[in-house]
Amino acid sequence: MARVAIVGSGFIGRAWAISYARAGHDVVLWDTVDDAPGKAIDYIAGVLADLSTHGLLHGSTPEQVRSRLFTAETLEEALDGVDHVQENTPEDVEVKRKVFQRLDAAAPGNAVLASSSSAILPSKFTEELNGRARCLVVHPINPPYLVPAAEVVPAPWTDQAVVDRTREFLVCAGHAPIVMNKELDGFVMNRMQGALLEEAFRLVADGYASIEDVDIGIREGLALRWSFMGPFETIDLNAPGGVRDYVARYQGIYERIFPSQRRRVDWSGEVMEQIEGERRKNLPAGKLVERQVWRDRRLMALAAHKRRADDDLGK
Amino acid sequence: MARVAIVGSGFIGRAWAISYARAGHDVVLWDTVDDAPGKAIDYIAGVLADLSTHGLLHGSTPEQVRSRLFTAETLEEALDGVDHVQENTPEDVEVKRKVFQRLDAAAPGNAVLASSSSAILPSKFTEELNGRARCLVVHPINPPYLVPAAEVVPAPWTDQAVVDRTREFLVCAGHAPIVMNKELDGFVMNRMQGALLEEAFRLVADGYASIEDVDIGIREGLALRWSFMGPFETIDLNAPGGVRDYVARYQGIYERIFPSQRRRVDWSGEVMEQIEGERRKNLPAGKLVERQVWRDRRLMALAAHKRRADDDLGK
Numbered sequence: 144m145a146r147v148a149i150v151g152s153g154f155i156g157r158a159w160a161i162s163y164a165r166a167g168h169d170v171v172l173w174d175t176v177d178d179a180p181g182k183a184i185d186y187i188a189g190v191l192a193d194l195s196t197h198g199l200l201h202g203s204t205p206e207q208v209r210s211r212l213f214t215a216e217t218l219e220e221a222l223d224g225v226d227h228v229q230e231n232t233p234e235d236v237e238v239k240r241k242v243f244q245r246l247d248a249a250a251p252g253n254a255v256l257a258s259s260s261s262a263i264l265p266s267k268f269t270e271e272l273n274g275r276a277r278c279l280v281v282h283p284i285n286p287p288y289l290v291p292a293a294e295v296v297p298a299p300w301t302d303q304a305v306v307d308r309t310r311e312f313l314v315c316a317g318h319a320p321i322v323m324n325k326e327l328d329g330f331v332m333n334r335m336q337g338a339l340l341e342e343a344f345r346l347v348a349d350g351y352a353s354i355e356d357v358d359i360g361i362r363e364g365l366a367l368r369w370s371f372m373g374p375f376e377t378i379d380l381n382a383p384g385g386v387r388d389y390v391a392r393y394q395g396i397y398e399r400i401f402p403s404q405r406r407r408v409d410w411s412g413e414v415m416e417q418i419e420g421e422r423r424k425n426l427p428a429g430k431l432v433e434r435q436v437w438r439d440r441r442l443m444a445l446a447a448h449k450r451r452a453d454d455d456l457g458k
Numbered sequence: 459m460a461r462v463a464i465v466g467s468g469f470i471g472r473a474w475a476i477s478y479a480r481a482g483h484d485v486v487l488w489d490t491v492d493d494a495p496g497k498a499i500d501y502i503a504g505v506l507a508d509l510s511t512h513g514l515l516h517g518s519t520p521e522q523v524r525s526r527l528f529t530a531e532t533l534e535e536a537l538d539g540v541d542h543v544q545e546n547t548p549e550d551v552e553v554k555r556k557v558f559q560r561l562d563a564a565a566p567g568n569a570v571l572a573s574s575s576s577a578i579l580p581s582k583f584t585e586e587l588n589g590r591a592r593c594l595v596v597h598p599i600n601p602p603y604l605v606p607a608a609e610v611v612p613a614p615w616t617d618q619a620v621v622d623r624t625r626e627f628l629v630c631a632g633h634a635p636i637v638m639n640k641e642l643d644g645f646v647m648n649r650m651q652g653a654l655l656e657e658a659f660r661l662v663a664d665g666y667a668s669i670e671d672v673d674i675g676i677r678e679g680l681a682l683r684w685s686f687m688g689p690f691e692t693i694d695l696n697a698p699g700g701v702r703d704y705v706a707r708y709q710g711i712y713e714r715i716f717p718s719q720r721r722r723v724d725w726s727g728e729v730m731e732q733i734e735g736e737r738r739k740n741l742p743a744g745k746l747v748e749r750q751v752w753r754d755r756r757l758m759a760l761a762a763h764k765r766r767a768d769d770d771l772g773k
Contacts, residue, residue, distance in 0.1 A: 375737065
């Protein structure tokens with residue numbers, strides 16, 4: 144088992160800590176705010192009980208996972224003897240640049256330095272480092288202990304062996320790594336989410352559908368198959384002759400639609416009045432936190448369901 | 459309970475027949491091919507057993523649902539006394555135009571005439587009809603007895619009362635209707651699927667990711683939350699202050715990506731070699747049918763899971 148440092152113990156950092164400790168690793172949390180790591184561990188203890196109930200602790204007990212979590216008072220102490228560093232500081236390129244300088248200076252020479260950045264390319268904050276070949280982005284969807292996908296994004300100078308090792312490390316922790324061949328703004332997931340959201344905002348702004356209609360089209364429609372197959376396997380099974388046959392039959396429809404998808408509406412413009420109005424009618428602002436708890440419970444139940452269905456019916 | 463005519467008893471027609479008969483309606487199947495309705499009913503009998511196992515027959519037994527299915531030898535016989543007609547003939551505007559002339563001439567004056575068309579606007583084949591106010595599209599995602607979403611698309615002359623009645627009819631049958639305010643090429647679901655697929659094909663064609671990586675990003679990532687919340691609720695819960703806060707924080711990322719999403723790649727071009735190669739390596743062409751059976755079983759298990767989770771944790 145490896146030793147992992149969590150650098151920045153907020154929202155994302157504490158979630159990674161659960162994922163890595165569940166996988167059997169010793170995990171050391173550090174933060175610039177002194178009591179953040181301790182608070183993170185208190186929060187984690189509550190989550191572990193829920194995960195255990197859903198059979199999502201990979202065979203460990205909550206106490207076993209808890210016993211693998213440690214706090215450090217200094218960054219140097221946190222980095223002592225680690226194999227993998229997961230950095231989760233604010234999304235600001237200057238902050239990342241400074242943190243990575245400190246990480247590269249203090250972490251053992253063979254440790255991988257991974258940033259959780261969702262929107263900054265790894266080349267933007269690692270170029271000047273001596274150890275830039277061991278730096279890359281590992282971007283989760285929150286919370287990573289419930290959502291297996293994680294994007295592995297190399298800078299142009301990232302060592303292929305570091306990419307391979309990180310992929311293995313994630314797979315062993317129960318993750319489903321997406322390994323990009325080269326960096327690109329938005330990576331893979333935000334690019335696809337963005338493409339879909341652009342169309343969703345356009346449909347509402349142009350008066351064709353309500354936001355509830357859009358959500359129904361995904362949650363009671365498209366995302367059912369996507370949730371266990373993905374979009375390419377979905378279309379591969381949607382024509383008798385597979386994906387080539389699907390494209391031969393249906394590309395014309397999408398080609399005809401596309402010109403009207405090249406215009407973007409300002410999400411914060413007039414359409415936001417309608418969207419926020421409809422959302423707050425369905426869910427008052429005071430209930431957002433409660434609903435987030437509900438979302439995580441639904442995600443746990445779904446993860447447990449997928450595990451059972453994989454076993455019973457096959458992947 | 460109502461009486462429903464299924465006009466065209468192939469792939470889509472037989473699936474609608476299950477959905478409507480399960481809801482308690484008497485369903486009459488007709489087709490230009492004489493033995494198609496009988497064959498459809500034989501096929502349906504097999505599906506009903508599977509649905510029953512998963513508790514997806516809304517409290518009926520397979521025999522009860524089967525007893526609500528009838529075949530007709532002529533279109534006129536099929537239309538006798540019906541309340542709702544679901545048309546499922548080939549996607550050809552001339553075919554639809556002729557069929558709708560016959561439907562409008564022979565169906566009772568108060569019957570709704572709904573087409574399952576996925577890609578033809580209702581205005582294209584109903585304009586000249588005396589009863590054009592009772593015509594509209596009701597487009598399913600296949601198979602409708604496992605995927606609740608269905609698009610209700612009015613022509614400019616469709617009576618609002620017909621739209622409202624159709625919505626009610628679908629809701630009572632356990633569907634989740636998306637009611638468009640006006641017709642638009644691609645409706646709601648294919649527009650969103652298309653937007654996402656365009657990005658998926660671009661990512662692969664430009665060499666950033668494999669098709670398996672794209673599928674992982676959806677099936678192990680984005681589609682987990684989408685499968686029970688939809689994209690608007692997802693972003694509403696992804697920032698402390700709700701959807702407006704999310705847009706204030708993150709619209710910049712999507713705005714920056716968007717210019718590179720205005721170009722489309724030819725899906726049937728060079729990229730198809732790679733996509734088909736990767737898919738056929740994962741799933742040989744001879745196993746497509748077997749995998750479709752697997753898909754439908756997974757959809758049944760997912761539908762059963764969602765029903766349980768709705769009850770246990772709330773919608």
